[in-house]
Amino acid sequence: MLLSEKLSVGVVVSTDDHARRLIELQSLVDDLADDNELIVVVNGVSQDSVREIVALANDLSDTTVLFLEPRVDYDAAQLIVLDNAIGDWILLAELDDLNEDNWKAMLAAAAEGHEMVVASYDHAEESRSYSLLRGTFLRFVKLLSGLPVAINLSHTKLFSRVAALHILRRKDALVLLRCNEVGASFPSTQVSFSEQPIVVKERSARQILANAIRMLNVASSAPVRGVVVLALLGAVLNLAYSGWVITYYLLSPEVAPGWATLSLQISGMFFLFSLVFLLIGEYLVSIDRATNQRIKYNVVREIRSMRTRANKLTNVIEHRAGTFVHQESVRTREEEAG
Amino acid sequence: MAVRETDALVIGAGYYGCSIALELRRLGVADVTIAESESGIMTRASWANQARVHGGYHYPRSVMTGLSSRRNFERFIEDHRDAIEFSTPSYYAIARSSMVNPNQFERFCRTVGAPLSGAPSDIVGMFDASLVEAVYSAAEFCFNANLIAERVSDNLKRAKVKLLFGHRARYLESSNDVSLLNVGRETIKAPIVFNCSYSALDEAGVPLRATLRKELAEIALISPPRQIESLAVTLMDGPFFSTIPFPALALHSLSHVRYTPVTAWTDIKERQIPMSFRTGVGRPTNANAMLRDAARYLPSLEKATVESSFYEYKAVLAANDHDDGRPILFETSPENPNFISVLGGKIDNIYDILESLPSVVRDIAA
Numbered sequence A: 001m002l003l004s005e006k007l008s009v010g011v012v013v014s015t016d017d018h019a020r021r022l023i024e025l026q027s028l029v030d031d032l033a034d035d036n037e038l039i040v041v042v043n044g045v046s047q048d049s050v051r052e053i054v055a056l057a058n059d060l061s062d063t064t065v066l067f068l069e070p071r072v073d074y075d076a077a078q079l080i081v082l083d084n085a086i087g088d089w090i091l092l093a094e095l096d097d098l099n100e101d102n103w104k105a106m107l108a109a110a111a112e113g114h115e116m117v118v119a120s121y122d123h124a125e126e127s128r129s130y131s132l133l134r135g136t137f138l139r140f141v142k143l144l145s146g147l148p149v150a151i152n153l154s155h156t157k158l159f160s161r162v163a164a165l166h167i168l169r170r171k172d173a174l175v176l177l178r179c180n181e182v183g184a185s186f187p188s189t190q191v192s193f194s195e196q197p198i199v200v201k202e203r204s205a206r207q208i209l210a211n212a213i214r215m216l217n218v219a220s221s222a223p224v225r226g227v228v229v230l231a232l233l234g235a236v237l238n239l240a241y242s243g244w245v246i247t248y249y250l251l252s253p254e255v256a257p258g259w260a261t262l263s264l265q266i267s268g269m270f271f272l273f274s275l276v277f278l279l280i281g282e283y284l285v286s287i288d289r290a291t292n293q294r295i296k297y298n299v300v301r302e303i304r305s306m307r308t309r310a311n312k313l314t315n316v317i318e319h320r321a322g323t324f325v326h327q328e329s330v331r332t333r334e335e336e337a338g
Numbered sequence B: 001m002a003v004r005e006t007d008a009l010v011i012g013a014g015y016y017g018c019s020i021a022l023e024l025r026r027l028g029v030a031d032v033t034i035a036e037s038e039s040g041i042m043t044r045a046s047w048a049n050q051a052r053v054h055g056g057y058h059y060p061r062s063v064m065t066g067l068s069s070r071r072n073f074e075r076f077i078e079d080h081r082d083a084i085e086f087s088t089p090s091y092y093a094i095a096r097s098s099m100v101n102p103n104q105f106e107r108f109c110r111t112v113g114a115p116l117s118g119a120p121s122d123i124v125g126m127f128d129a130s131l132v133e134a135v136y137s138a139a140e141f142c143f144n145a146n147l148i149a150e151r152v153s154d155n156l157k158r159a160k161v162k163l164l165f166g167h168r169a170r171y172l173e174s175s176n177d178v179s180l181l182n183v184g185r186e187t188i189k190a191p192i193v194f195n196c197s198y199s200a201l202d203e204a205g206v207p208l209r210a211t212l213r214k215e216l217a218e219i220a221l222i223s224p225p226r227q228i229e230s231l232a233v234t235l236m237d238g239p240f241f242s243t244i245p246f247p248a249l250a251l252h253s254l255s256h257v258r259y260t261p262v263t264a265w266t267d268i269k270e271r272q273i274p275m276s277f278r279t280g281v282g283r284p285t286n287a288n289a290m291l292r293d294a295a296r297y298l299p300s301l302e303k304a305t306v307e308s309s310f311y312e313y314k315a316v317l318a319a320n321d322h323d324d325g326r327p328i329l330f331e332t333s334p335e336n337p338n339f340i341s342v343l344g345g346k347i348d349n350i351y352d353i354l355e356s357l358p359s360v361v362r363d364i365a366a
Helices: A019-032 A047-057 A074-084 A100-111 A128-145 A161-168 A205-219 A222-251 A259-290 A330-337 B015-026 B063-079 B102-112 B145-158 B198-203 B275-279 B287-297 B299-303 B347-365
Strands: A007-013 A036-043 A063-068 A089-092 A116-120 A153-160 A188-192 A299-304 A313-320 A323-328 B003-005 B008-011 B032-036 B090-095 B116-118 B132-138 B141-143 B162-165 B169-175 B178-183 B186-190 B192-195 B212-223 B232-236 B241-246 B251-256 B261-265 B305-317 B328-332 B339-343
Touching (some): A019 A036, A019 A100, A047 A063, A074 A089, A074 A153, A074 A161, A089 A100, A100 A116, A128 A205, A313 B063, A313 B347, A323 A330, B008 B178, B008 B186, B015 B032, B015 B145, B032 B186, B063 B102, B063 B347, B090 B102, B102 B116, B102 B132, B141 B145, B212 B287, B328 B347
Parallel strands (some): A007 A089, A116 A188, B008 B032, B008 B192, B090 B232
Antiparallel strands (some): A313 A323, B169 B178, B232 B241
């Protein structure tokens, strides 16, 4: 099926064998929509791969290649695709899973009025321990954030422009990319592809930890709230202790000289510390709320392919074979011939 | 009734109709006639618009439209240099709830080759930062429609194009791909017909395959406050308004996405034009609503004064109503391939159509 609107297709090149799949990707995308663009995010591959991709970029049409430094997590790289896409629809595809039938099924679901279509698989090719760890972590993020985080989602997703912009404007965009819906204003659906197992991109422990901390940081302000609660508890406990010291001093017949003074000084000091931590904590929560901008990433280089289909066409449409198509540019044809 | 013969008939003396007529003469078509229902050239939609020479910035979700605008921009300026206002700086502001974010807008402009840079801080400071995310300086100008009409009129005289004013053309029939049309009291026979009647495109007696979405649009004319009297400002893209100089009347025009359309329809039977618009008596206006909403983003607009409004029918292809695509329609009639309907909403994109005319004339002559 051919989409009549503009389709942006974004992929993340994260391994060295991804580069040679880009030509195949372009021919598949041309079957999906007449008016399309490719956005390729190059995320931490070898220098040989980079050279290969730079050379390939000129063979591709309507393609933008963005190079990231340093390497970021796969979800973060997909956010960069959304940030740069100008299509009416944005398909986040995976170079490990170039499945045109699946994409067509997602576009068909979008044609029914859904603004967001995610894909899930019945099972994933990953180790048991990694699966347990990943599932536990995502359930914790779901609890912390209150968002509908899904456990077995594929990285292949389709968004309408408005749904993509909604995600981009949110500080918890990284978490939203793991959800099967992003709000009632954006009707969403989930399609199931059970024929092929999802290949989970396993990473080093350091990468996993860094990503986990980043996701927790954006998922919720609960950790900072926890500090505020502890500070409040400390202040209350110190007040209670001060009250107990005074009561004991007044009612007890034997109190060592200086004990009450010292105790009240210490509890008073810690009460003040608790108040300071409480205030600082509240300010941090306010700053966290006010800073609604999501994390920015460093695109160090951008290459745009020289070829664009739009240059061969004019902005004049005529009726041909039952549909309206753009006329070929006589001027471009003559320039190329001459 | 006597039948007059002409080598080519153009229906509509707007900018597109006149330009096509002139190009046909340039290509050697000996006798070219324009039939226009009004009493002069370029009196309707070609005059009643915001007079912007599109630099490609306006439709950031359509690379095709942006590239087309960019390609034609320099050529239009060269052809009508005397009628262009070059001294007015143009600024584009991106709203926080826009359909493109600043990064996407910058990427779009780089893609189509439209020069863009950050606006100076005093200009940025004029906008409400809680509603506007970024402000850019753009290379875009406005034109004086009266001066363009004068030049086009002179060119038509020099090219000896015949003009029939005050008559609506209506298609009657075809024989051997030669069209017969009724124009006022005359019947005209023409082997080539270009229907360039814009919002009346589907009322010439030849059905269209394309569906048009039409609207009655109000563009307000304002006296701007001192801070913006020498600026052109466009806010995009979702929330949208635009206030730019209208040189023909020495005022600013103001259009607004929500308040400019008075009513809209796709089927002529749905058209509901309030009686007050037909008679002009007590004609309702949304101009103050446009100003008030625009002032949320650009507070200095609160000091602007509404002078009047003009109203005109606008037409776009229904298929492009919700996106940024603004292609030019070039539709041959299934009954007669030499009856061609042309719909273009941007004056400066005429050159895309003119590029295809030599092959059309050659095919018809063959």
